[in-house]
Amino acid sequence: MNAEQLQKTLRASQYAEQVLSNHQSVLEQDYAIDQFALGLSTEQIYATVQQTVEHLQDEAAWMSALRILRARLMFRWIWQDANQLTNVVTLTRELSDFADACITAAKAFALTPLLAKYGEPISYSGKVQELIVIAMGKLGAQELNLSSDIDLIFAFDEQGETEGGRKSIDVQQFCILWGQKLIYLLDHITADGFVFRVDMRLRPWGDGSPLAISHVAMEKYLSQHGREWERYAWIKARIVNPSPAGDQLLAMTRPFVFRKYVDYSAFEAMREMKAMIEREVARRNIEDDIKLGAGGIREIEFIVQVFQLIYGGSKLELQDRQCLTSLHHLETTEMLDSKAVKDLDDAYLFLRRLEHAIQALNDQQTQSLPTEDEPRQRLVDTLGFKDWDDFMATLNAKRAKVIYQFEHLIQENGPDTLVESFSHLEKKLNEVLDDPARNLVYEFWHSHALKKLPAKAVERLKTFWPHLVEAVLDSENPQVALVRLMPLIESVMRRTVYLVMLIESKGALQRLVKMATVSPWICEELSQYPVLLDEFLSMDFELPKRQDLEDSLRQQLLRIEIDQIEDQMRVLRLFKKSNVLAVAASDVLAESPLMKVSDALTDIAEVSVNATLHLAYQMVAKRHGYPLNAEGQRCAIDHMAFTVIGYGKVGGIELGYGSDLDLVFIHFMDEQADTDGLKPISGFEFAMRVAQKFMSLMTTQTLDGRVYEVDTRLRPSGEAGLLVTSLKAFAQYQQKSAWLWEHQALVRARPIAGDLYLREKFEVLRCDILTQKRDASAVRTEVLKMRQKMKDHLGSSPDQKKDGIFHLKQDAGGIVDIEFMAQYAVLAWSGTNKDLAHFSDNVRILEDAAKSGCLPSDDATALIQAYLRERAESHRLALANQSMQVSASDWHDTRMTVYKLWQRLIDPNAVFALDSE
Known part of the structure; x- marks a missing residue:
């Protein structure tokens, strides 16, 4: 050697x-x-x-x-x-x-x-x-x-x-x-x-x-339990000897570490971890620890990791595990300037080599500088310094640069740099609040709940409050925004991580205040289910895409065992609520078009229904085995011979905020044949249990609410009929026993979940029923009779009409009039124009009526424009938690357009005193 x-x-x-x-x-x-x-x-x-x-x-x-x-x-x-x-x-x-x-x-x-x-x-x-x-x-x-x-x-x-x-x-x-x-x-x-x-x-x-x-x-x-320090730890996680199962597990952890939104809460977590380490350093008297001490390895890692946690969800290059690699990515993404990166890189390499020199002395896991002369001299010789003082001068110079960068990072993003003095803001706030609102604020700060908060939570709340006040004062209606947000603040004041996020992200707080100004409904959802605030803060305010919705829900449900029903219910409910909230945010903040908003809300419902049906089917099959279909084939999960038909708004792809789902269940099973499990039941009972389990998963009230309210009264024979019907029985009922209003409902029906083969069979049946040749005058009479019943039961009262009230949906010239005209067009004219029965949504039905020459193009366009205007207002009112009753005078021209076409198509004898209404 x-x-x-x-x-x-x-x-x-x-x-x-x-x-x-x-x-x-x-x-x-x-x-x-x-x-x-x-x-x-x-x-x-x-x-x-x-x-x-x-x-x-x-x-x-x-x-x-x-x-x-x-x-x-x-x-x-x-x-x-x-x-x-x-x-x-x-x-x-x-x-x-x-x-x-x-x-x-x-x-x-x-x-x-x-x-x-x-x-x-x-x-x-x-x-x-x-x-x-x-x-x-x-x-x-x-x-x-x-x-x-x-x-x-x-x-x-x-x-x-x-x-x-x-x-x-x-x-x-x-x-x-x-x-x-x-x-x-x-x-x-x-x-x-x-x-x-x-x-x-x-x-x-x-x-x-x-x-x-x-x-x-x-x-x-x-x-449910992962803590902020664990997010730092999991940045570096790696599977030894990767496998598909290991890769899937690691992929599952990445959203926990790297949030979809720009996550400013990482600054607060870094401060807390730094303070904890400083207390430990002081307790153990290890100031000369080159890892944990000031300007040490850990501070360099913190600087890199805080940027990783804040931006790693959107900038994938920051998800690298290695400190130096990510440090240089911070330079290329211009998050740190080149001098800062050079200083930190130089200090990191020096400190890591020093760490090796310390540990090589005795093969001990330590990062503390030796205190005795002999090991000190060994270090000096190994690292090539003249003496200990020369070495310490270099070490301290490098640590000083790390300390500067670390302190600069904390100070630049500190909690007190964004707002005016607290007293000045309070004075300005009081000037715009009325007495009830001022009392609300006073009661909040003197409430028993706040007195029971831990000191740290109160401290964070006090730090957050001026940020909130500043954002509220910048809004269009400070009093409305503050009053609506107070219940949300009360619900999250124990979950202080949310307050930290809003402190660190001024943009997120401003968006929240704007949403509160527009929509009390959104505030109520967030207050009742604070976990949704996580999703709200991560939103990019683009409407969710169907494929992304399907992938997201499938991944969330994939890892839940089939018998963990409570967990499944929670996932389904939060999936629906968080995505509807995302649509509302896009609606309000990005002003997304009405039709696209309805499409997105309908997609959320369909994805939820489809996932719930698969869960219900698997649960019943696990216990009883699989049934046979009407053609004698085994109905496994991918050929379940069961479908869910959406009626009304979900069928017409016109879902709104808060809409329930009108659903009908149809099966194609051999009702007499037994299932092939250890506890066999008949095909009929199997289908019934699937429908019942579906209803339970969807509608059971839990701490997270319901997925949707479900109305099944449009099934054959209504509430007196069976919950689930065979395709054959459904066909017989529609052909021989159904009332015309049930065919009206069928216009807005379409399969939204279940077996593809059965869905296609239903579409053929629907088309056959709707395209029967009917006497137009008889259809007109029945449609008019049903419309009058609805007005009598659901429309504005005579006194309300005298007071100038117009029910946007139910009164003459409203949404339902237009829907009935579209349904009339299908029932009266599709016998000779089969294309009219193709779509289930009103806009495309009216467009097809114009294309076929059944309805003048100008009339179809006028109805569509009136319909979209009225529906847009109904969406706005739903977001504002307001009723559908509006000022009649504001809607006179739109109603007259609808009225004239109603008179021409349905009721030539109609006389509407719109001005008096």
Whole structure:
């Protein structure tokens, strides 16, 4: 060996002296001096580990061989580092590769005896389960240092049981035993030392919790209990030996770490974590800790990670695990200037090399500067400084630059830089509030609930209040905005993370105030279900797309076991509410067109109905097996022979805010044949139970509300009829027993969920029924009779009409008149113009009536424009929580347009005294 380099190595590390003493012959035999200057590729490291242990069956021999290999490689790495034959990035990558290779080898060695005793771990869906090893911290980022422990989390994909062994245990217990053995193989100290210290405290719930948990449990923990510091930790998470199950699990964690919105709450979390570390540093008197102390490694990581958490959801390049890589991305994205990046990069590399030099001394996991002269001199010699003072001057200069950048980041985004003085704002607020509003504010600040808040929550509330006041004063109607927002503030004042988000993101707070000014309904939704505020803050105010809705709900439901009904209900309810809220936000803030708003609201309903139907079908099938369809074929989930028909607004693709769903259930099953499960039931009973389960999932009132109110009275025979009807019985009823008003309803009917084959059959049946030749005058008489009943029951009273009130939907010249004219057009004219029965929405029906020559083009256009204007106002009123009764004088011209066409099409004898109404 090169004597000078050897001397420098031994000067740098007392641990290297021990290794050389114990393994000199092996080291001299294995390595020629020129090889010490060469790096090791990932493949070489894996091959070395595998060759070392591949033929060893005895546990003690296996453990000894891997520990001796670790000592030899550590000697090599200390040699390279001491003689500057490597660099920080290369060294940390090689150390991380070695850890990965050892974990892989230990995982394989630990599995064999478990398989012999318990058999293979098989999930309930029939898949062999793997132990998913998640590397966290420096190993996750492939930045392992010379004497680091390795932070791991163990997981598995699905629950199940072992098969084929002497004894059967559940999959979780199998994976716990597997993980325990893996830890023992690497962590246990023998005469040859250890391979890696293993730290499992970053797993959900920390010490005392199960060592391995399922994907479902992990997802539930992160979504419901994940804390801000865990978001920082999971930035660096990486699967050792990736697999499809592991990749899916890691993908699931990314939304928890990287929020869809620009997440300014990360600043507050960083301040809290920094304060916590400073308290720990002071308690332990470790100011000279180059990792945790001021200007240390952790502060550089914080600077990078805070930007990652804030912007990583939208800027994917910031999701990189490695600190230096992400640091340079901050420069290219212009979030940090080039000087700041250069200073932080230089300090990071210096501190990490110093960290290696400290740990090489005695192979101890420490980042504290030595206090004794002898180890200090070793450091000075290794790092090439003249003396300790020279070294400290350089260290302090680099730490000072880190401190400057860190403090600058905190101060620039501090909570007190955005608003005027509190007293001045309060005075301005009081000037615009009336007495009831001022009393409301006073009662809030003196309420019993606020007195019970923790001191920290009160402090955050006081910090938030001037930001809110400033935003409210900038709004169009400060009093309305503040009064509507007060219940929301009360509901989230214990969930202070929301207050932090609104403090840090002025734009989000301004949008919230604008929404409050326009819509009390939105405020009520957010107040009742504060979890929706998360979604609101993440919105980009574009209308949700159908494919995105389907993908989102499918992913959310995918990891919930079929018998976890409460979790399924919660997902369905929050999916609906959050997406309707997104549509409302787009409607108000982006002024999205009415038709697109209705399309989006209808898409949300259809996706919800389809997912709920699949859940209901699976639940019944799990218990009773699958039925046969009317043609004798097995009705598995992808051919369920069951469909949901949407009527009314959902059928007409015209859903509004707060609309319920008019639904009819139709099946195509053999009602007499039994299902093929262990508890068979008839096809009829199966269909009935699916419909009942669907209704339960949709309409049961939970803490999260309902998905939708569902009205099934449009089914054959109404409330007296069966909840679900066979296609054959539905056809017979429509052809022989249905009233004309039921055919009117069928105009706005279309299948929205279920089996494609059955949906097509229904469409054919609907077309056949609607295109029957009818006497136009008879249709006119029946339509007029039904319309008059609705006006009598639902329209404005005579006194209201005298007071100039117009019910936008039910009164003459309103929305229902236009809907009835469209339905009349289909029933009266589609016998000779079948294309009129194609669409279920009013606008396209009227357009087709004009194309076919049944209705003059100008009349169709006039009706469509009146219809869209009235529906747009109905949307606005729904958002404002106001009734459909408006000033008649404001709608005179629109009503006259509708009235004249009504008179021409339906009732030539109609006389409307619109002016008096």
